[in-house]
Amino acid sequence: MHDVLPLQPDRDPWLHAARWRALEAAFRDICRIYGYREIRTPVMESTELFTRSIGDGTDIVAKEMFTFTDRGGRSMTLRPEGTAPVVRALLEHGLIAEASTLKVYYIATIYRYEHGQRGRYREHQQTGVEVIGAQDSAVDAEVISLAIEFFRRVGILDAELKLNSVGCPACRPEHLKALLAFAEPRLDAMSPDNQRRFRENPLRMLDSKDPRDHAALADAPKLLDHLCTECSLHFERLRSHLSALGIRYTLDPLLVRGFDYYTKTAFESISPQLGAQNVIGGGGRYDGLVESCGGKPTPGIGFGIGTERCLIVLDQLNRALEVDDETPSVFVAAVGPEASARAVRLVHALRRQGIATETDYLGRSLKAQMRAASRLNARWVAIMGDDEMARGVATLKDMQSGEQCEVAIDQLEKSAASALPPQPPS
Incomplete structure (x- = not known):
């Protein structure tokens, strides 16, 4: 197990x-x-x-x-x-x-x-x-x-x-008759399990995985011939x-x-x-x-x-299956009580729009949260601190290009697709 x-x-x-x-x-x-x-x-x-x-x-x-x-x-x-x-x-x-x-x-x-x-x-x-x-x-x-x-x-x-x-x-009866006649003189060369099968369910002898039984039954009568x-x-x-x-x-x-x-x-x-x-x-x-x-x-x-x-x-074979993308599209990094409270609403709104979103629940520093987002391979990080909260915006960082822009939090909550910058073709 x-x-x-x-x-x-x-x-x-x-x-x-x-x-x-x-x-x-x-x-x-x-x-x-x-x-x-x-x-x-x-x-x-x-x-x-x-x-x-x-x-x-x-x-x-x-x-x-x-x-x-x-x-x-x-x-x-x-x-x-x-x-x-x-x-x-x-x-x-x-x-x-x-x-x-x-x-x-x-x-x-x-x-x-x-x-x-x-x-x-x-x-x-x-x-x-x-x-x-x-x-x-x-x-x-x-x-x-x-x-x-x-x-x-x-x-x-x-x-x-x-x-x-x-x-x-x-x-099957004709084959079974031939199989029993073939196997009986060879029983001593077979495993104890196959000796039991001979008595109880002879056809199961052919299903044995024991090498001794394979050798003893290699030339046994074939079902295809009967x-x-x-x-x-x-x-x-x-x-x-x-x-x-x-x-x-x-x-x-x-x-x-x-x-x-x-x-x-x-x-x-x-x-x-x-x-x-x-x-x-x-x-x-x-x-x-x-x-x-x-x-x-x-x-x-x-x-x-x-x-x-x-x-x-x-x-x-070293062959990889195409697995589901489990990485979040957005990681919401909030610093401070007010930003953390608003982050709960933003994360919920993004998920309701079908956007895979993660956030931090450990009260870590912004630097630690950015490292967490990187480990998760998040595409975007929405940064919310005291400065952003005062202006009602989130700083959106593209984790691939490193570019940043500011987006209204209300806009992200209502329609993130229109708020997120277009992604370059892969």
Whole structure:
């Protein structure tokens, strides 16, 4: 867990709040262009929602959820992923209708009890999208292209797309049978976790990050070789759409993602800048999730992108996001009781006109206030002392050119735009 700070820290510049806002603003804008609307869900849900949707045999449910019993005796869990809460909310409010497609996006805090390391945090921020109601592979291509466009927009140009199909309930049994036969004689070479997965949820063996399991399962039977006709056609059409869009990808037959609800399409985006924790986003299709949450059979697809990981990658690439200008346009420097009292009114008037304005509340000398204005990179300083108050004016200093002029305080309060000298073109 970490703090996101109002000023850029020297050690971890990516923890500057302005960078987070810039990344989120870029994501919101991309979603707007693609026709997605925002949804927000509670940070905690009934534990049953996640055990039913993610799957009892997954590492997330078995080892990584923050679960507790509330005062009413109900088992509650801090949100470990974004999709199931979105589906629950849409169902609960009657927004999933037959013969319609619903496209939403979210920016949410996610909680996982993981081993903390760079890029892997027990509390992290995630942006994501979900499309409910469409099973056409063109929708899969749209979702993937949205993620790729977001990476391009913020400057993550080295992201590599990995793609697979995890089939459906009709074609998985044959693959599972072949996988079990392949894995059983190799169990002794696998990690204890994968030995457990072999007994409880064999497909999850392919999701292991342990090098021992990678070596043992390198030549394991591939899901792509066991797809039914429907899944095979869906995947072929998706690949055709991606090629038509100029989106490059690498087939990864071991890619299954960490959730039991995935069907057909599964994908991840990785960046070499992150080392072992190289996944910056991923998602897939979940055509059975709505039904498992109590709705009618309804197709769906979505993805999640890690905010922290994106910001760390941008740091590694030395790419700067275009952040909001947080510098004040005007700093009001007042000296003396009368000037300080009038400064309160002037600052309020300038802010009501939409002009970013700062002032001093510490009763410092004019010299100290000028230094403060300089540190804040204020463009103008409105100086008010006894002499100015006697004549009803403020001395306006251009902090870039050093030039000064006098402006009536009343005029600044009524229409600062007409009172401020024109700025030279940059």
